[in-house]
Amino acid sequence: MKKLYFLIALFVAFSTTAQNNVTFSVDMSSYGGSFTTVYVSGELNGWSGDANPMTDMGGGIWSATINLAAGEYQYKFTVDNWTDQENFTAGDACTVTDGGFVNRILEVNGGDLTLDTPIFSVCYDDGNPGPHNTTFSVDMSGYTGSFTNVYISGQFNGWSGDSNPLTDMGGGIWSVTLPLPEAYTEFKFQVDNWTDQENFVDGDAGTVTNGGFTNRYVNVVGEQSRSYVWNAEGSTLKTQEFSSVSFQTYPNPTSNSWNIVTDNIIINGVEVFDIAGRQVMSLAPKADQITIDGTTLQRGVYFAKIETNKGTSSVKLVKN
Numbered sequence: 615m616k617k618l619y620f621l622i623a624l625f626v627a628f629s630t631t632a633q634n635n636v637t638f639s640v641d642m643s644s645y646g647g648s649f650t651t652v653y654v655s656g657e658l659n660g661w662s663g664d665a666n667p668m669t670d671m672g673g674g675i676w677s678a679t680i681n682l683a684a685g686e687y688q689y690k691f692t693v694d695n696w697t698d699q700e701n702f703t704a705g706d707a708c709t710v711t712d713g714g715f716v717n718r719i720l721e722v723n724g725g726d727l728t729l730d731t732p733i734f735s736v737c738y739d740d741g742n743p744g745p746h747n748t749t750f751s752v753d754m755s756g757y758t759g760s761f762t763n764v765y766i767s768g769q770f771n772g773w774s775g776d777s778n779p780l781t782d783m784g785g786g787i788w789s790v791t792l793p794l795p796e797a798y799t800e801f802k803f804q805v806d807n808w809t810d811q812e813n814f815v816d817g818d819a820g821t822v823t824n825g826g827f828t829n830r831y832v833n834v835v836g837e838q839s840r841s842y843v844w845n846a847e848g849s850t851l852k853t854q855e856f857s858s859v860s861f862q863t864y865p866n867p868t869s870n871s872w873n874i875v876t877d878n879i880i881i882n883g884v885e886v887f888d889i890a891g892r893q894v895m896s897l898a899p900k901a902d903q904i905t906i907d908g909t910t911l912q913r914g915v916y917f918a919k920i921e922t923n924k925g926t927s928s929v930k931l932v933k934n
Contacts, residue, residue: 633681633682633683634681634682634683634684634722634725634726634727635679635680635681635726635727636679636680636681636682636720636722636726636727636728636729637677637678637679637726637727637728637729638654638668638677638678638679638680638689638691638729639668639671639675639676639677639678639729639731639930640652640668640675640676640677640691640731640732640733640734641674641675641731641732641733641734641915642674642675642676642734643673643674643675643733643915644674644733644734645674645693645734647698649693649694649697649698650693650694651667651668651693651694652667652668652676652691652692652693653665653666653667653668653691653692653693653695654666654668654678654680654689654691654692655689655690655691655692655696655699656687656688656689656690656717656718657687657688657689658680658682658687658689663692663695663696664695666678666680668691673914673915673932674915675731675915675930675932682722683722684722685721685722686719686720686721686722686819686820687719687720687722688710688712688715688717688718688719688720689717689718689719689720690702690717690718691734700718700734700735701716701735702716702717702718702735702737703716704716704798705797705798705799706737706797706798707737707796707797707798707833707834708732708737708833709737709798709833710798710822710831710833711798711822711824712822712823712824713816713822713823713824714824719798719833730917730928730930731915731917731930745793745794745795746793746794746795746796746834746836746837746838747791747792747793747837748791748792748793748794748832748834748837748838748839748840749789749790749791749792749838749839749840750766750780750789750790750791750792750801750803750839750840750842751780751783751787751788751789751839751840751841751842752764752780752787752788752789752803752841752842752843752844753786753787753841753842753843753844754786754787754788754844755785755786755787756786756843756844757805757844759805759810761805761806761809761810762805762806763779763780763805763806764779764780764782764788764803764804764805765777765778765779765780765803765804765805765806765807766778766780766790766792766801766802766803766804767801767802767803767804767808767811768799768800768801768802768829769799769800769801770792770794770795770799770801775804775807775808776807778790778792780803794834795834796834796836797833797834798831798832798833798834799831799832799834800822800824800829800830800831801829801830801831801832802814802829802830803842803844812830812844812845813845814828814829814830814845814847815828816828818847819847820847821847830842836925836926837925861874861875861876861877861879861920861927861929862874862875863929863931866929866930866931866932867932867933867934868908868931868932868933868934869933869934870907870908870909871905871906871907871908871909872905872906872908872918872931873903873904873905873906874903874904874905874906874918874920874929875902875903876902876903876922878902879902879922879923879924880900880901880902880922880923881899881900881901881902881903881904881920881921881922882898882899882900882921882922882923883896883897883898883899883920883921884896884897884898884899884904884906884918884919884920884921885897885918885919885921886906886916886917886918886919886931887916887917887918887919894911894916895911906918906931908931908933911933912933913933913934914932914933915930915931915932915933916930916931916932916933917929917930917931918931
């Protein structure tokens, strides 16, 4: 069953009917076969093989901008109406495993969004496997029974009933912060070592169903905090991850250098990688605006990992 749910981002208000321009791109330069057109296929178009064709931008990069309502979407890149598709391993950090299918996952929280450019069939992340501090909070104020402790159980602790207790924060809120590796992981809240647990059905927002079990899940891709209500669908996301909307990169493409300007966020470090993942440059500017000198670089596509005191993000750089 297809699932869409609407998230409330910290300090961001939006209408559930609002539309947002989301730009997808994928690097096909290492694709071994032949093809005519690349497509975006997913919950956003009923998994159509040809509804959203992408445009060849040159250098192996294909791109498409799609108007989407706020919500969560599973998707992947395909070629020539499902002649071929991306293939992932369950647990990859950019994916969700649902009903035996492993797809990319996207959260649209309101506002236009430009996604990173991954290589076909490869998760693109900032290269930091973690652990990342991930805070889980659950509102137990509506729980009608009695209990002593709340626990979080999941793939990260072997579904242990008592390894990760939450702390009573008052007002019915229980919380815990766990250092988790960068990965997709399933979990749920339970009380008193499985005396009671949350119960969901296939199709509930924010859940996946695998092997007959329906659980919550989270993609750990940086420091973040998520709040839940016991046995209720969905979550509220608050993230410390540095967003691409917090900085501007220009000119891009360039034949010389790129300028990166932030919204008063200090850039502590920048690492530039080529398309094969080799580091070609490293900077430690400690400033809110920098220049990346690309005069010695060959023409092509590069990726800059930008580390700030607000978190880490990345940007694609194109050298003419």
